[in-house]
Amino acid sequence: MKRPTIADVARRAGVSKGAVSYALNGQPGVSAATRERILAIATEIGFSPSSAARALSAATAGAVGLALCRPARTLGVEPFFMALISGVEAELSARSYALTLQVVADHDAEIAVYRRWWGERRVDGVLVCDLRTDDSRIPALHQLQLPAVVIGGPGGTGELASLWSDDAAALTEAVEYLVALGHRRIARVGGLPDLLHTEIRTDAFAGVCRRLGLADAVTVFSDYSGEEGGRATRRLLSSATRPTAVIYDNDVMAVAGLSVAQEMGLTVPDDLSIVAWDDSPLCRLVHPPLTALGRDIPAYGAHAARHLLAVIAGQPATRVQDESPQLTPRGSTAPPRGK
Amino acid sequence: MKRPTIADVARRAGVSKGAVSYALNGQPGVSAATRERILAIATEIGFSPSSAARALSAATAGAVGLALCRPARTLGVEPFFMALISGVEAELSARSYALTLQVVADHDAEIAVYRRWWGERRVDGVLVCDLRTDDSRIPALHQLQLPAVVIGGPGGTGELASLWSDDAAALTEAVEYLVALGHRRIARVGGLPDLLHTEIRTDAFAGVCRRLGLADAVTVFSDYSGEEGGRATRRLLSSATRPTAVIYDNDVMAVAGLSVAQEMGLTVPDDLSIVAWDDSPLCRLVHPPLTALGRDIPAYGAHAARHLLAVIAGQPATRVQDESPQLTPRGSTAPPRGK
DNA sequence: GATGCCTACTGAACCGGATAAGCTGAGCAA
DNA sequence: TTGCTCAGCTTATCCGGTTCAGTAGGCATC
Numbered sequence: 001m002k003r004p005t006i007a008d009v010a011r012r013a014g015v016s017k018g019a020v021s022y023a024l025n026g027q028p029g030v031s032a033a034t035r036e037r038i039l040a041i042a043t044e045i046g047f048s049p050s051s052a053a054r055a056l057s058a059a060t061a062g063a064v065g066l067a068l069c070r071p072a073r074t075l076g077v078e079p080f081f082m083a084l085i086s087g088v089e090a091e092l093s094a095r096s097y098a099l100t101l102q103v104v105a106d107h108d109a110e111i112a113v114y115r116r117w118w119g120e121r122r123v124d125g126v127l128v129c130d131l132r133t134d135d136s137r138i139p140a141l142h143q144l145q146l147p148a149v150v151i152g153g154p155g156g157t158g159e160l161a162s163l164w165s166d167d168a169a170a171l172t173e174a175v176e177y178l179v180a181l182g183h184r185r186i187a188r189v190g191g192l193p194d195l196l197h198t199e200i201r202t203d204a205f206a207g208v209c210r211r212l213g214l215a216d217a218v219t220v221f222s223d224y225s226g227e228e229g230g231r232a233t234r235r236l237l238s239s240a241t242r243p244t245a246v247i248y249d250n251d252v253m254a255v256a257g258l259s260v261a262q263e264m265g266l267t268v269p270d271d272l273s274i275v276a277w278d279d280s281p282l283c284r285l286v287h288p289p290l291t292a293l294g295r296d297i298p299a300y301g302a303h304a305a306r307h308l309l310a311v312i313a314g315q316p317a318t319r320v321q322d323e324s325p326q327l328t329p330r331g332s333t334a335p336p337r338g339k
Numbered sequence: 340m341k342r343p344t345i346a347d348v349a350r351r352a353g354v355s356k357g358a359v360s361y362a363l364n365g366q367p368g369v370s371a372a373t374r375e376r377i378l379a380i381a382t383e384i385g386f387s388p389s390s391a392a393r394a395l396s397a398a399t400a401g402a403v404g405l406a407l408c409r410p411a412r413t414l415g416v417e418p419f420f421m422a423l424i425s426g427v428e429a430e431l432s433a434r435s436y437a438l439t440l441q442v443v444a445d446h447d448a449e450i451a452v453y454r455r456w457w458g459e460r461r462v463d464g465v466l467v468c469d470l471r472t473d474d475s476r477i478p479a480l481h482q483l484q485l486p487a488v489v490i491g492g493p494g495g496t497g498e499l500a501s502l503w504s505d506d507a508a509a510l511t512e513a514v515e516y517l518v519a520l521g522h523r524r525i526a527r528v529g530g531l532p533d534l535l536h537t538e539i540r541t542d543a544f545a546g547v548c549r550r551l552g553l554a555d556a557v558t559v560f561s562d563y564s565g566e567e568g569g570r571a572t573r574r575l576l577s578s579a580t581r582p583t584a585v586i587y588d589n590d591v592m593a594v595a596g597l598s599v600a601q602e603m604g605l606t607v608p609d610d611l612s613i614v615a616w617d618d619s620p621l622c623r624l625v626h627p628p629l630t631a632l633g634r635d636i637p638a639y640g641a642h643a644a645r646h647l648l649a650v651i652a653g654q655p656a657t658r659v660q661d662e663s664p665q666l667t668p669r670g671s672t673a674p675p676r677g678k
Numbered sequence: 679g680a681t682g683c684c685t686a687c688t689g690a691a692c693c694g695g696a697t698a699a700g701c702t703g704a705g706c707a708a
Numbered sequence: 709t710t711g712c713t714c715a716g717c718t719t720a721t722c723c724g725g726t727t728c729a730g731t732a733g734g735c736a737t738c
Contacts, residue, residue: 003458005694016718021696031716048458052394053694056723061391063439076422076636077620083415089442098461099440100402103428119342119387121724122437226624252624259626281416285565285591286625287598297415344724355688360726370686392724395693460694 004047012041024049051098055121063098064088064308065123067110069130070224075103077252078224079280080297081129084151087301088127095309097124107132111140118144125149125312127304131156131196149308151300153319156196161317163304167197168204170293170325171247174275175208177327178245182335183273185216187243189232189253193221198249205247216241222253229253233260237272244336245273251282254290258332269334279328288331295325343386351380363388390437394460402437403427403647404462406449408469409563414442416591417563418619419636420468423490426640427466434648436463446471450479457483464488464651466643470495470535488647490639492658495535500656502643506536507543509632509664510586513614514547516666517584521674522612524555526582528571528592532560537588544586555580561592568592572599576611583675584612590621593629597671608673618667627670634664 209217279294548556618633
């Protein structure tokens with residue numbers, strides 16, 4: 001089966017290639033009648049313009065890049081990325097953009113990928129995840145002049161456009177909720193400590209605990225994996241001043257924490273309240289279902305994609321705030337025993 | 340920052356564009372000394388060939404497509420796809436191929452995507468997931484002559500190349516293991532009934548149960564989601580002849596089933612044994628950890644990618660068998676109470 | 679020294695679109 | 709009738725690679 005080209009359409013319509021190009025792209029230069037005839041023929045023979053030819057002459061790739069830089073082990077478990085990707089994808093495909101994906105080992109490899117994509121003109125722009133403090137990718141992308149939207153912040157995004165949600169406010173809300181229930185010893189199992197949003201949450205946690213006069217407000221760091229989350233929980237629950245509530249930086253660690261607590265003979269929520277970050281179906285899967293700080297992640301991804309397309313179209317690189325995560329109370333939180 | 344082109348390299352080296360092309364692609368036609376000089380200059384100025392120009396002239400896209408056709412809701416939860424993608428990606432990026440991803444609503448949309456990709460020459464081939472009985476994608480892809488590898492089977496893949504693993508053998512092994520422990524009433528919570536691998540597993544389950552003389556070997560169908568898996572479990576456990584063991588078609592449903600059992604006051608594994616399919620970290624996250632039929636999914640993805648690249652390179656479309664899932668016994672299986 | 683052959687290149691065509699520039703005939707005013 | 713404008717096309721060029729058909733020069737051969 002031969003792929004139709006613009007020349008095939010032109011021949012069938014009895015016009016030149018140029019006329020077909022004008023007609024298909026909504027440019028002036030052809031009459032309404034001719035345009036309609038050309039469009040009908042194009043549809044009839046199933047013509048879609050070669051992305052390569054279009055990319056070459058129009059100097060646009062029609063694709064957006066996403067490099068994921070987490071070890072494959074944690075990448076698989078966490079529903080976050082798949083949800084983000086599905087949202088990004090929905091927005092892109094609605095505008096006939098493709099999504100090019102690459103899994104990389106570290107930031108240097110990621111920068112190398114950006115450099116290659118730029119040289120190959122393979123993508124028109126990129127989405128950047130997992131922002132770190134002093135992130136080397138920011139100056140690299142700026143130097144390449146490759147349009148980008150950083151998913152993360154606020155702060156640390158340099159000249160690049162960004163999309164962020166107010167994690168500090170959400171964490172504060174969660175702590176205030178637990179304190180209102182009567183908790184005084186609250187711990188937190190954080191994600192990778194060098195990620196910027198971990199730092200933001202850690203600062204917010206320390207801040208609200210100080211304000212509310214909570215003494216043993218400790219954050220222990222993990223790597224988002226269930227193993228590490230479980231281990232951290234075991235350490236916390238074995239300490240002399242055992243916390244009555246734990247906030248986890250993702251859902252996987254929260255589920256692991258729940259298992260550890262139950263394994264240690266503690267009843268959730270009576271002996272221990274649990275709050276998860278990222279309200280995926282995983283939180284409703286376990287018993288009791290987990291109270292979670294959730295947000296619409298596909299919508300977040302769609303928003304990021306929309307923002308990136310705007311930057312690619314030449315709009316100024318702005319910093320946009322997305323909706324803040326919302327607390328959904330479920331069965332894993334209650335007043336501590338004796339209150 | 341201007342992107343270097345092949346003409347820039349040629350000018351710096353004092354040769355023609357053609358010579359540079361030969362040198363970079365390892366073709367004969369240039370002397371070893373010239374080749375080396377050209378390569379050095381290319382590296383020095385950071386040249387990487389435009390994917391669009393290469394695609395246009397060499398009639399190869401340098402990309403492989405993957406269309407995912409599951410509702411975004413279940414797509415996010417299940418670690419399977421993310422693990423598969425990371426494996427596919429690792430293999431592709433090692434050979435400088437890009438992965439183009441698209442999430443679609445149904446098979447018709449998926450076929451439309453294939454048709455568009457084909458017309459746009461955007462991908463050199465595609466990976467096809469979630470094979471169904473009488474799958475309309477198979478003849479469509481065959482008609483387009485678009486190189487493809489079907490992940491699934493055996494059977495139902497038409498003329499297309501495929502990669503499959505022996506689910507029937509794995510399921511048989513799981514049932515025999517449960518029977519050896521003393522179980523006689525085994526149920527199964529299957530995935531979407533119109534998926535081919537669900538049918539294969541259902542047939543294998545019925546077969547081995549008949550062979551071993553198990554009476555109440557029932558399969559109930561679900562949609563892979565935790566909600567449905569939990570509901571199915573509740574139904575099974577409420578019946579008069581309650582099963583003493585349940586096999587789930589994925590890990591998410593198994594975890595949900597575990598929660599339901601515990602919620603109903605049953606002890607796992609004493610009152611109920613649970614076997615999960617797809618041994619993701621999720622299975623080790625819960626308490627007790629789940630006995631699972633696992634395999635190396637990233638390796639499966641890598642294998643599929645390798646196979647697809649071979650088909651793209653013109654090798655005949657063969658049906659390759661990957662390793663069978665292995666049973667990993669953990670805390671969720673034991674002899675039934677009273678044995 | 680004419681011939682053939684091989685190596686190491688050059689030059690140009692080509693892939694399939696986008697687009698600037700040029701052309702043509704119709705319509706209309708002077 | 710001439711001149712002018714303008715819609716509605718056509719033609720040609722370009723994007724940045726790959727590849728095929730030459731071609732110049734060196735060397736062996738008869």
